[in-house]
Amino acid sequence: MRLFAFLLATILPVAATADERVTDFTLDNGLDVVVIEDHRAPVAVHMLWYRSGSADEPLGQSGVAHFLEHLLFKATDTLEAGEFSATVARNGGEDNAFTSYDYTAYYQRIAADRLDLIVQMEADRMRNIHLTEEDITTERQVILEERAQRTDNNPRSLFGEQMNAAQYLNHRYGVPIIGWRNEMETLDREDALSFYKSHYAPNNAILVVAGDVTPDEVRALAEKHYAPIPAEPTLPPRFRAEEPVQNAERRVIYRDPRVAQPYVNRSYLAPERDAGAQEKAAALTVLAEILGGGQTSVFSEKLQFDTQTAVYTGAFYSGTSLDRTTFDVVVVPAEGITLEAAEAAMDKVLADFLTEGVNPEQLDRIKMQLRAAEIYARDDVEAAANRYGRALTSSLTIADVQAWPEVLQAVTAADVMAAAREVLNRRQSVTGWLMSEEATQ
Amino acid sequence: MRLFAFLLATILPVAATADERVTDFTLDNGLDVVVIEDHRAPVAVHMLWYRSGSADEPLGQSGVAHFLEHLLFKATDTLEAGEFSATVARNGGEDNAFTSYDYTAYYQRIAADRLDLIVQMEADRMRNIHLTEEDITTERQVILEERAQRTDNNPRSLFGEQMNAAQYLNHRYGVPIIGWRNEMETLDREDALSFYKSHYAPNNAILVVAGDVTPDEVRALAEKHYAPIPAEPTLPPRFRAEEPVQNAERRVIYRDPRVAQPYVNRSYLAPERDAGAQEKAAALTVLAEILGGGQTSVFSEKLQFDTQTAVYTGAFYSGTSLDRTTFDVVVVPAEGITLEAAEAAMDKVLADFLTEGVNPEQLDRIKMQLRAAEIYARDDVEAAANRYGRALTSSLTIADVQAWPEVLQAVTAADVMAAAREVLNRRQSVTGWLMSEEATQ
Numbered sequence: 001m002r003l004f005a006f007l008l009a010t011i012l013p014v015a016a017t018a019d020e021r022v023t024d025f026t027l028d029n030g031l032d033v034v035v036i037e038d039h040r041a042p043v044a045v046h047m048l049w050y051r052s053g054s055a056d057e058p059l060g061q062s063g064v065a066h067f068l069e070h071l072l073f074k075a076t077d078t079l080e081a082g083e084f085s086a087t088v089a090r091n092g093g094e095d096n097a098f099t100s101y102d103y104t105a106y107y108q109r110i111a112a113d114r115l116d117l118i119v120q121m122e123a124d125r126m127r128n129i130h131l132t133e134e135d136i137t138t139e140r141q142v143i144l145e146e147r148a149q150r151t152d153n154n155p156r157s158l159f160g161e162q163m164n165a166a167q168y169l170n171h172r173y174g175v176p177i178i179g180w181r182n183e184m185e186t187l188d189r190e191d192a193l194s195f196y197k198s199h200y201a202p203n204n205a206i207l208v209v210a211g212d213v214t215p216d217e218v219r220a221l222a223e224k225h226y227a228p229i230p231a232e233p234t235l236p237p238r239f240r241a242e243e244p245v246q247n248a249e250r251r252v253i254y255r256d257p258r259v260a261q262p263y264v265n266r267s268y269l270a271p272e273r274d275a276g277a278q279e280k281a282a283a284l285t286v287l288a289e290i291l292g293g294g295q296t297s298v299f300s301e302k303l304q305f306d307t308q309t310a311v312y313t314g315a316f317y318s319g320t321s322l323d324r325t326t327f328d329v330v331v332v333p334a335e336g337i338t339l340e341a342a343e344a345a346m347d348k349v350l351a352d353f354l355t356e357g358v359n360p361e362q363l364d365r366i367k368m369q370l371r372a373a374e375i376y377a378r379d380d381v382e383a384a385a386n387r388y389g390r391a392l393t394s395s396l397t398i399a400d401v402q403a404w405p406e407v408l409q410a411v412t413a414a415d416v417m418a419a420a421r422e423v424l425n426r427r428q429s430v431t432g433w434l435m436s437e438e439a440t441q
Numbered sequence: 442m443r444l445f446a447f448l449l450a451t452i453l454p455v456a457a458t459a460d461e462r463v464t465d466f467t468l469d470n471g472l473d474v475v476v477i478e479d480h481r482a483p484v485a486v487h488m489l490w491y492r493s494g495s496a497d498e499p500l501g502q503s504g505v506a507h508f509l510e511h512l513l514f515k516a517t518d519t520l521e522a523g524e525f526s527a528t529v530a531r532n533g534g535e536d537n538a539f540t541s542y543d544y545t546a547y548y549q550r551i552a553a554d555r556l557d558l559i560v561q562m563e564a565d566r567m568r569n570i571h572l573t574e575e576d577i578t579t580e581r582q583v584i585l586e587e588r589a590q591r592t593d594n595n596p597r598s599l600f601g602e603q604m605n606a607a608q609y610l611n612h613r614y615g616v617p618i619i620g621w622r623n624e625m626e627t628l629d630r631e632d633a634l635s636f637y638k639s640h641y642a643p644n645n646a647i648l649v650v651a652g653d654v655t656p657d658e659v660r661a662l663a664e665k666h667y668a669p670i671p672a673e674p675t676l677p678p679r680f681r682a683e684e685p686v687q688n689a690e691r692r693v694i695y696r697d698p699r700v701a702q703p704y705v706n707r708s709y710l711a712p713e714r715d716a717g718a719q720e721k722a723a724a725l726t727v728l729a730e731i732l733g734g735g736q737t738s739v740f741s742e743k744l745q746f747d748t749q750t751a752v753y754t755g756a757f758y759s760g761t762s763l764d765r766t767t768f769d770v771v772v773v774p775a776e777g778i779t780l781e782a783a784e785a786a787m788d789k790v791l792a793d794f795l796t797e798g799v800n801p802e803q804l805d806r807i808k809m810q811l812r813a814a815e816i817y818a819r820d821d822v823e824a825a826a827n828r829y830g831r832a833l834t835s836s837l838t839i840a841d842v843q844a845w846p847e848v849l850q851a852v853t854a855a856d857v858m859a860a861a862r863e864v865l866n867r868r869q870s871v872t873g874w875l876m877s878e879e880a881t882q
Contacts, residue, residue, distance in 0.1 A: 059500055059613075059680070059682045060680060060681070060682040060683070062611075062682075158688065158689075159689065162610075162687075162688065162689035162691075163689075165610040165611075166607055166610075166691055169603075169606035169607075169615070169621075170503075170606075170616065170621060170624075172500075174610070175611065180610075180611060180685035181685060181686065182683055182684075182685050182686070183611075183682070183683070183685070239500070239501060240501070241500045241501040241503075241624070242501070242623055242624070243623075244621035244622060244623050244624070245622065245623070246603075247599065247603065247695065248599075248600065248603035248604075248693045248694060248695035248696075248873075249693070249694040249695070249696075250603075250607055250691060250692065250693050250694075251691065251692035251693075251694070252689045252690070252691050252692075253689060253690040253691075253692070254688065254689035254690075255689075255690075255868075427696075432689075
């Protein structure tokens with residue numbers, strides 16, 4: 001396991017790139033605090049991030065991290081069920097929560113002068129939830145319904161779930177965040193409380209406060225509400241079963257009569273951003289833009305405009321991940337083009353790209369776009385809080401987040417080609433065909 | 442979890458089918474004992490079966506069950522490292538051990554009058570092994586070398602490993618028994634001892650003694666050596682993460698320059714034998730014989746003789762498994778036939794079979810062969826011990842083992858077709874191509 005470099009620091013103001021004023025410190029109980037100042041509007045975003053997500057769930061309890069996220073809106077020692085969100089709303093704010101593989105996060109946006117109330121309530125539910133059997137029954141029905149809506153009623157989601165399961169031979173990223181239905185149905189109060197007790201603790205959390213606040217104000221509030229919560233001494237180490245060598249190409253064919261538009265998706269196992277070593281991930285980020293980022297991309301030019309093989313193409317990579325992630329390419333064939341032909345055309349484009357290399361003008365244009373996106377993102381205090389929270393729960397540091405734009409700008413054509421040659425390896429890939437039903441035994 | 446029906450019984454002589462004289466009883470500490478009498482030669486087979494195998498391993502410690510099996514030949518309180526096997530050999534016997542998904546078993550064959558010594562030594566190492574760091578280092582090297590020999594140097598094994606991983610989306614049967622190399626390399630003394638302490642206990646074991654012994658003799662020996670070992674009160678429940686719905690056909694293409702003979706393998710997820718409900722497994726056992734059992738099978742006739750598409754065909758099913766197993770078909774194409782053509786021919790045969798049904802004469806012949814094999818097996822006391830041990834660690838009962846031959850004989854053509862229609866479902870299947878290297882990115 002990598003350690004957070006900033007865990008060792010106390011009140012270490014980091015020179016932010018350009019306008020981003022970021023301060024971080026750690027309470028005695030292990031809670032990491034990040035303050036992102038932005039005084040343009042009298043609003044604050046308060047986010048509490050736990051370094052635990054679906055990939056940290058015990059075997060057989062898939063979905064419990066997300067289930068618990070729902071249950072955190074039930075009663076605590078001092079709040080009734082539903083009172084948390086109602087209080088936020090009554091104060092003109094909004095709240096939400098989300099669960100991913102590597103984290104669970106709780107979010108509120110509120111007038112900056114009401115922050116004390118929010119901090120107090122969020123600290124309260126870190127340790128004091130009360131769960132009745134009725135809460136469990138009701139909310140389990142809610143998450144099952146959520147799965148029905150988002151996954152079971154959506155062929156693309158079901159397809160993606162099966163592709164992920166085929167991509168990961170050993171790692172828990174192969175298990176859906178929402179959970180396998182058969183396991184969700186068995187989740188009980190004990191499962192939820194066990195995950196809560198072992199993962200919800202100040203020494204497993206990162207508080208990110210962004211907006212019209214000062215580090216001193218946030219420190220005072222954190223000391224007041226979070227500091228009294230003792231560190232959890234039995235916090236389990238963050239253990240993940242690693243992938244073995246992947247050496248056989250896999251394919252997934254998912255047929256569903258609800259599919260109106262068939263497509264080909266290939267995912268390649270790919271390295272993630274690592275603390276102090278983000279260069280390869282930066283090259284893959286640029287590679288995704290070159291291959292599939294919009295109308296001037298290689299896929300778009302060759303498959304949509306030149307040959308009209310496809311009506312849509314794309315390439316996707318998100319390196320913010322604790323463990324190995326995927327690099328994905330997608331081709332949606334034009335009318336009358338089979339998936340087989342679309343895949344062959346895609347592979348031809350990839351093979352040609354590996355021999356022809358990067359167009360320098362395209363690379364410059366993409367870097368300029370990335371720079372522009374970066375500057376644009378600075379106007380969004382919520383996006384900034386999100387960016388830091390995701391990075392810090394994926395083992396990156398504040399310094400990594402701040403270096404990222406420059407690491408992206410430093411990517412060369414040679415870096416892109418080296419990353420492409422490493423990652424576009426069929427032996428570590430899954431090729432998926434999503435298609436409508438056909439006669440087959 | 443299903444319970445062993447016979448756990449509740451004490452000295453319950455079961456009316457064995459035909460010649461098999463089987464007695465079973467349970468010691469106060471939970472050790473189940475099965476005695477199979479066969480007085481034709483003055484030899485005894487002593488097997489201790491633990492209801493724990495590789496599928497019971499903790500996440501990230503694949504291979505630890507098999508690693509521990511090796512370590513059980515090291516020192517104990519009273520024996521030096523290697524002394525166990527040396528003592529067996531010095532007394533004219535032989536010993537061995539094996540690990541599977543659902544069990545770990547220790548085996549000795551010895552003159553019946555030396556049984557006391559064996560029982561004493563096996564009971565000793567149930568709780569008293571001593572492991573030095575040097576044992577760990579040495580034996581870890583041995584298992585890594587074993588993996589190199591059996592798996593990494595064998596494209597068919599590597600292929601099978603990747604197919605299994607694609608077959609199981611959630612269940613630990615997708616992880617190889619020998620372990621993923623990256624995890625084997627990290628196995629340490631603590632991992633081995635933790636598995637030992639939590640799984641090696643009388644209430645997690647079945648003693649099978651077969652040969653020239655009487656139930657009273659075996660009971661006396663068991664009371665003398667095993668009864669003093671206390672039951673382990675913290676024995677974990679036998680928990681397995683279950684498979685979610687499988688609804689997308691998968692494919693695995695493994696290329697390796699060492700492959701001299703490419704072939705197609707398809708595995709379908711299939712039900713296992715369950716206590717008191719063995720009918721479907723019996724139908725699948727017959728189906729495997731019909732499709733791929735030798736020269737008069739459907740595959741052989743249509744693919745090897747009629748069309749000469751294949752040089753070898755087969756179908757395989759083994760229902761003795763705690764959780765869902767696989768039904769496998771294999772076609773090795775003839776010279777000049779591509780894997781694509783071989784697979785298409787195989788699918789044509791399967792589709793035709795599903796419409797044409799079972800040839801009654803073939804069914805009769807297969808049942809006669811199964812009956813003959815059954816009678817022949819009775820002459821092999823070792824095979825009988827093995828049969829009971831495997832069944833009992835897979836949640837079957839002695840009554841199930843004894844009913845099995847008759848359940849097989851009762852299979853009808855309609856049963857076979859119903860089982861075939863259920864199991865030959867591409868959505869729950871993995872199709873694998875093993876091939877030699879080809880140019881591809």
